[in-house]
Amino acid sequence: xxxxxxVQRKHTEVAVGVLLRExxxxxxxxxxxxxxxxxxxxxxxxxxxxxxxxxxxxxxxELIEELGVTIGTAHAWKVTEHDYPHALVRLHWCxxxxxxxxxxxxxxxxxxxxxxxLDVAPVLPGSYPVLQWLSEERGLLxxxxxYEASQPKA
Ligand SMILES: Nc1nc2c([nH]c(=O)n2[C@@H]2O[C@H](COP(=O)(O)OP(=O)(O)OP(=O)(O)O)[C@@H](O)[C@H]2O)c(=O)[nH]1
Numbered sequence: 001x002x003x004x005x006x007v008q009r010k011h012t013e014v015a016v017g018v019l020l021r022e023x024x025x026x027x028x029x030x031x032x033x034x035x036x037x038x039x040x041x042x043x044x045x046x047x048x049x050x051x052x053x054x055x056x057x058x059x060x061x062e063l064i065e066e067l068g069v070t071i072g073t074a075h076a077w078k079v080t081e082h083d084y085p086h087a088l089v090r091l092h093w094c095x096x097x098x099x100x101x102x103x104x105x106x107x108x109x110x111x112x113x114x115x116x117x118l119d120v121a122p123v124l125p126g127s128y129p130v131l132q133w134l135s136e137e138r139g140l141l142x143x144x145x146x147y148e149a150s151q152p153k154a
Pocket of ligand 1: 014016036038042043044045046047048049082084087089091124125126127
């Protein structure tokens, strides 16, 4: 092993929210704004933890900044990792059932309340496991290829 391969990449810690609408179980997804890696891809709302923040604090701050809503409790759910060319991310997934305020896309992104399977694509690859778990919870089949960039929607 060379010195280069021994270098450990540092994880970027990310808080991500699965907002679930009580009336019909729909979940909220948003598009990544222009200027960020994977611009235009669909994702769950969230962002990077800042120094000294807990996951819940970071998620609450990000959703105010990006969507203009204040969340209630963020229920810690799963932790996943994904190695992108731009970053090695550790994603802290939370389920959120309560929020207040009006949704306002403060970064020029799009939002959509969606049932599974989603009818938008592509989705960030780091989010595929969560779509799989959410599908399994609902007794639905999960087909990753449906969400990949190369798959034109029917
Ligand atoms: N928000 C969000 N990030 C995700 C998801 N899935 C996933 O792999 N990521 C990755 O997690 C990282 C989140 O970074 P971000 O760019 O959204 O965070 P941020 O808003 O704090 O960014 P900034 O401070 O650069 O503006 C990105 O590398 C992104 O590719 C997801 O579903 N939602």
